[in-house]
Amino acid sequence: MDKIAVSAQSPDLDGPMDQRFGRAAGFLIIDPETMESEYMDNGSSQVLAQGAGIQAAEMVAKSGAKAVISGFVGPKAFRILQAAGIRIVHGLKDMTPRQAVELFKNGQLEYADAPARPEDGI
Amino acid sequence: MKIAVASGKGGTGKTTVASSLFSVWPELSAAIDLDVEEPNLHIFLGPDPRRLKTVWLEVPELDEERCTYCGLCSQLCQFKAISIFDGVGLTFPEMCHACGGCFQICPAGALKVVQREIGSIHGNQRFLMGRLRVGEAMSPPLIRAVRREAERIFDPSMDLIIDAPPGVSCPAAAAVRDTDFILLVAEPTPFGCHDLKLAHQAFEPFGIPMGVAINRSGIGDDEIYNYCSGKGLEIMAEIPFDRAVAEAYSFGRIVARFSEKMGSIFRILADSIRRKVLQHQAK
Ligand code: SF4
Ligand code: SF4
Numbered sequence: 276m277d278k279i280a281v282s283a284q285s286p287d288l289d290g291p292m293d294q295r296f297g298r299a300a301g302f303l304i305i306d307p308e309t310m311e312s313e314y315m316d317n318g319s320s321q322v323l324a325q326g327a328g329i330q331a332a333e334m335v336a337k338s339g340a341k342a343v344i345s346g347f348v349g350p351k352a353f354r355i356l357q358a359a360g361i362r363i364v365h366g367l368k369d370m371t372p373r374q375a376v377e378l379f380k381n382g383q384l385e386y387a388d389a390p391a392r393p394e395d396g397i
Numbered sequence: 398m399k400i401a402v403a404s405g406k407g408g409t410g411k412t413t414v415a416s417s418l419f420s421v422w423p424e425l426s427a428a429i430d431l432d433v434e435e436p437n438l439h440i441f442l443g444p445d446p447r448r449l450k451t452v453w454l455e456v457p458e459l460d461e462e463r464c465t466y467c468g469l470c471s472q473l474c475q476f477k478a479i480s481i482f483d484g485v486g487l488t489f490p491e492m493c494h495a496c497g498g499c500f501q502i503c504p505a506g507a508l509k510v511v512q513r514e515i516g517s518i519h520g521n522q523r524f525l526m527g528r529l530r531v532g533e534a535m536s537p538p539l540i541r542a543v544r545r546e547a548e549r550i551f552d553p554s555m556d557l558i559i560d561a562p563p564g565v566s567c568p569a570a571a572a573v574r575d576t577d578f579i580l581l582v583a584e585p586t587p588f589g590c591h592d593l594k595l596a597h598q599a600f601e602p603f604g605i606p607m608g609v610a611i612n613r614s615g616i617g618d619d620e621i622y623n624y625c626s627g628k629g630l631e632i633m634a635e636i637p638f639d640r641a642v643a644e645a646y647s648f649g650r651i652v653a654r655f656s657e658k659m660g661s662i663f664r665i666l667a668d669s670i671r672r673k674v675l676q677h678q679a680k
Contacts, residue, residue: 323477325476325477325492326476326477326478326489326492329477329480329489329492330477332480333480333482336482336483336485337482337483351489351492354487354489355480355485355487358485358487359482359483359485
């Protein structure tokens with residue numbers, strides 16, 4: 276199974292997810308079979324005045340993940356992830372990366388076909 | 398000479414001051430509204446300005462046949478307007494500041510110039526303004542285009558009174574840069590003082606003489622006066638709060654024309670600004 280990137284506030288699989296995508300603290304790149312994970316810090320995107328979503332999406336694309344789980348993926352990041360053939364699940368909150376991946380493996384999450392809108396929050 | 402009227406945030410009476418200053422200015426002058434997101438100076442100056450031109454930015458479009466995905470353009474672009482990786486190439490025209498760098502660096506000739514409309518310029522013999530296209534975020538290039546247009550159409554001997562966009566970020570900086578004087582408009586409240594400080598600190602590096610006009614004096618406290626005297630910022634006018642004046646303003650009337658007293662406040666202000674600029678130029 277392909278790796279999954281989950282926006283996260285810390286390197287801890289059982290810590291809180293980060294609802295933000297472009298300005299997430301970091302990403303956990305998780306192998307859903309073994310649940311082994313690797314943390315990528317996103318601090319360099321967080322400080323950008325603009326284009327944080329673009330930079331974060333490039334980073335996730337380069338990590339080799341083929342799916343992204345997050346709270347809010349905006350239009351620019353969405354375009355990049357789509358172009359890179361990465362599937363997107365968003366609208367998730369109040370859970371840990373481990374829980375999100377479990378839901379994903381059980382087929383309980385749906386892929387998004389459109390970016391989040393500003394009125395959806397964050 | 399070019400006089401910018403600016404403020405750390407909106408709603409301080411910047412346009413009141415700019416329109417009044419223009420109406421009493423003793424030399425031949427033109428007014429320029431660079432608050433391109435919400436231009437409203439023309440409401441006071443009438444007649445309605447004519448649309449003079451559309452402003453475009455030259456942004457890149459990727460030719461996927463030619464692109465080698467070397468990534469040079471995307472590394473160069475400091476605005477993240479191009480994303481290139483692993484055979485994927487995307488451009489984000491709405492992020493592009495039209496610096497032109499990517500066109501020059503691309504070794505494969507894979508970037509085509511396309512035009513993107515960001516707004517328009519309107520004006521008449523004594524007035525010029527920019528209007529940002531609805532939904533557009535890229536105001537500094539439009540502000541610079543309006544300023545270039547002013548250089549082109551107004552006689553160099555004319556003085557320019559510039560209504561700058563509120564705030565202290567790129568748009569405001571693009572409007573006050575290369576002027577001869579910055580008049581900061583502020584209210585004498587703690588919030589007003591905070592915004593004045595931000596504006597003063599943001600514009601100080603430009604090395605342009607600055608002064609303060611206090612609007613609605615008589616409300617609030619002394620904080621702003623203490624700040625100005627501590628920093629050697631001259632308070633060049635105090636515009637008293639007056640209900641009748643506020644009402645006249647809301648009907649699009651120029652405050653300096655409202656009463657003899659208001660008129661003389663702005664004539665004195667105009668004179669002190671001109672004196673300061675001439676003194677500075679003599680140095
Ligand atoms: S013109 Fe400048 S800002 Fe626009 S995409 Fe090219 S490098 Fe980036
Ligand atoms: S510099 Fe030219 S060839 Fe290289 S990635 Fe950019 S568009 Fe493609």
